[in-house]
Amino acid sequence: MPTEKQPCVYILTSKPFGTLYIGVTSDLVARLWQHREGAVDGFTKRYAVHRLVHFELFDTMELAIKREKQLKNWHRDWKLNLITRENPDWRDLAVGLGFEPMSSDARQAGP
Template structure:
């Protein structure tokens, strides 16, 4: 059975804080972050804009990539986001 997995980066409206996560439901997870469903880092820092994501067919590969991105410097994340989403649009509202 084919599965979809995503790593994603979310930020606040000032782009001062990033959150890197992995999920099998990008739309559902972005909605949870936006609506502050759980007490979490994203709720505390008002992280509610989806600005980057990558798709994977394999959860192990997705988790490895998530761990890699979490080690990236802020500058490296900004460069990735700029290439993928130059206007830093909230991709959740674009879906």
């Protein structure tokens, strides 16, 4: 379970095997709130990429950024395999961090 100011790499998706987003943060809960509320314009808001399906915690932000860059350079299939290995049902892991489950049609992709 992440704590405040815990460096973290995370993967969001629009739906199982859907559009993926990889990010890094020092406060996963706050960052998830921003993504889910559409508080910041950008890719995740535009394409409704709000479901947390994978995250990794690190001791330093330097290590988290290094891992983020590594994951971003991976082939899509490798990313899908990583998620499926750790989270075979593609559950929204944000629910375990205190967020409400997202309905399948809560947010629609598009401008």
